Structures are given as structure tokens and as C-alpha cells.
Amino acid sequence: DSGVTQTPKHLITATGQRVTLRCSPRSGDLSVYWYQQSLDQGLQFLIQYYNGEERAKGNILERFSAQQFPDLHSELNLSSLELGDSALYFCASSGGQYQETQYFGPGTRLLVL
Amino acid sequence: AQTVTQSQPEMSVQEAETVTLSCTYDTSESDYYLFWYKQPPSRQMILVIRQEAYKQQNATENRFSVNFQKAAKSFSLKISDSQLGDAAMYFCAYRSKAGNQFYFGTGTSLTVIP
Numbered sequence: 767d768s769g770v771t772q773t774p775k776h777l778i779t780a781t782g783q784r785v786t787l788r789c790s791p792r793s794g795d796l797s798v799y800w801y802q803q804s805l806d807q808g809l810q811f812l813i814q815y816y817n818g819e820e821r822a823k824g825n826i827l828e829r830f831s832a833q834q835f836p837d838l839h840s841e842l843n844l845s846s847l848e849l850g851d852s853a854l855y856f857c858a859s860s861g862g863q864y865q866e867t868q869y870f871g872p873g874t875r876l877l878v879l
Numbered sequence: 880a881q882t883v884t885q886s887q888p889e890m891s892v893q894e895a896e897t898v899t900l901s902c903t904y905d906t907s908e909s910d911y912y913l914f915w916y917k918q919p920p921s922r923q924m925i926l927v928i929r930q931e932a933y934k935q936q937n938a939t940e941n942r943f944s945v946n947f948q949k950a951a952k953s954f955s956l957k958i959s960d961s962q963l964g965d966a967a968m969y970f971c972a973y974r975s976k977a978g979n980q981f982y983f984g985t986g987t988s989l990t991v992i993p
Contacts, residue, residue, distance in 0.1 A: 768925075799981070803922075808985040809970065822980045854922055866912040866931075866974055868981060870924035 769793065770859050770871035778877045784845040787874045791838055791859030797821070798840040799868060800832055801856040809856070815840055847878045881906045883973050885984035892961045893992050899946075900956045900987045902971030909933075910976040913947070913954045918986070919967040927969070930954065932976075958989075966991045 769792035779785055791798050800812040811824035815834035826832075829847075834840040844851060854875050858868040882905045892898035904913070915927040930938045930947050937945050942962075946955045958965055971984040 768923075809924075809983040811980055811983075814980065824980065856924060858924070866976070867914070867926060867929055869926065870916075872921075872923055 768869040768871065770795075770857060770869055772855075772857050772871035772874050774874060775872065776875045776877075778879065779847060780879055781847055781849060783847050783878075784843065785847065785876065787842040787844070787855050787857075787876075789840045789842070789857030789859075789871055791840070791857075792861075792869055795859035795861050795869075796838065797860045798834055798838070799858040799860075800826075800840070800842050801858065802853045803856060803873075804850075804853045807853075812842070844876070849878050852876055852878045881908075881973050881975065881982045883971055883982050883984040885969075885971055885987050887987045888985070889988045889990070891990040891992055892958070892965075894961055894963060896961055897957060897959045898961055898989065900958075900969050900971075900989065902954045902956070902984055904952050904954065904971075904973045904982075906952065906973065906975070908975050908977075912974045912976065913945075914972040914974070914981075915943070915945070915954075915956045916970045916972060916983075917965075917967045918970065919964075924970075928956065961991050963991050963993065965989060 771790045796817045801809045812826040814822040832842045854873045857871045913930045917925045942959045968986045973982045
């Protein structure tokens with residue numbers, strides 16, 4: 767158990783809908799990262815937050831947004847969902863802005879029908 | 880941007896034998912971190928081992944060790960005495976010391992043959 771929690775574990779929804787994925791980092795970790803992993807694909811970095819502020823942005827679509835709250839949990843919002851958004855979404859956390867090691871949550875499996 | 884290349888999409892090893900997974904990366908930085916993560920069928924991402932670029936000594940964690948060749952920008956993972964539980968997808972990752980982003984390779988799928 768990495769100490770990073772993600773909810774829900776599974777999510778099934780329809781095209782055009784909006785969903786919110788939640789992540790709680792390890793106790794004391796300030797950085798949260800979001801990744802997307804499509805079937806048989808590698809990890810695509812989406813976005814990073816550090817202590818509530820956006821720090822780095824990767825290949826995140828405009829339909830997607832994220833934020834980190836004062837209690838350090840983070841949410842990833844996916845809107846106008848398309849079939850191609852079906853994937854495993856990981857959250858990872860690390861201790862500081864430049865802390866070198868990430869610890870991953872179990873992921874949220876999103877299926878868009 | 881930095882790139883991480885894993886040239887072996889699939890590898891197999893006999894149980895109890897040794898296997899080496901390859902990873903190369905491209906960077907102009909001198910100080911950075913390298914990682915190997917394991918993703919078993921459960922799809923949980925598990926940290927296997929990490930290496931700090933300024934440390935010449937190769938990292939070791941039990942049966943897992945790395946061969947870090949900084950000049951060649953190579954970071955291979957050696958798994959000794961392979962076990963059935965080692966079967967997984969293995970990802971190599973790079974992180975600069977100054978930056979915030981991690982860069983992952985495309986992964987190597989390891990099969991362990993009983």
C-alpha cells in the first residue's frame with residue numbers, strides 16, 4: 767500500500783458526460799501528479815500540483831481540469847467525455863516540490879460507453 | 880524535452896534465472912533521477928528501484944539492481960533469481976533534479992516461465 771488513495775476505483779459513464787476523480791496523497795506529501803494510461807499504453811503525464819498551485823502541465827486536454835485543495839487532496843475533472851477517454855487514471859504524490867520519488871495510487875478505471 | 884526509450888516491448892525469463900531490461904534516455908542535464916516501476920496485472924504502479932545520477936554506485940534492492948552508465952545514458956534493470964511474481968510491465972522513468980515532470984518509457988512486458 768503506497769498510502770495514496772483514489773476514488774472511485776471504477777467508473778462507467780456515457781459520452782458527453784462529466785466525471786470527477788479524487789485523489790488523497792500520502793500523509794505529508796505536497797505534490798500531486800495525474801497520469802492517464804490507455805489500454806496497452808504507457809503513462810501520459812497530465813498535470814502536477816504543489817501545495818495547491820499548478821506546477822507542471824503535460825498532455826492534458828482542454829476538456830480536462832484539475833485542482834488541489836487546502837487539505838492537499840486533488841480532483842481531476844473530465845468533461846464532454848469521449849470514447850477515447852476510457853483509460854486508467856493514476857494519481858501519484860511526492861513529498862515536496864522537488865522530491866524525487868513518486869508513489870502511485872491504485873488508479874481509477876474509467877469506461878466511457 | 881527529455882525522452883526515455885525502452886527498446887524491448889517484451890521479454891521472457893525462466894524462473895530462477897536472471898534477466899536484464901534495457902532503458903536509455905536523452906538529456907542535456909547533469910543531475911537527475913532515474914527509476915524503475917513495476918506494474919503487475921493488478922495495474923498498481925510499484926516503485927522498484929531508484930538511482931541518483933551523481934552517485935556512481937549502482938543502486939541495489941534485494942534481487943533488483945541497476946547498471947547505470949551515465950556517459951552512455953543507459954539505465955538497465957537486472958532481476959536475479961526471477962520469480963513468478965516478477966511478471967509485470969516494467970517502466971523506466973526520468974526526472975530532472977530541477978524540474979517537476981517525470982518522463983516514462985513505453986514499458987517492457989516481462990513474462991516469467993515456470
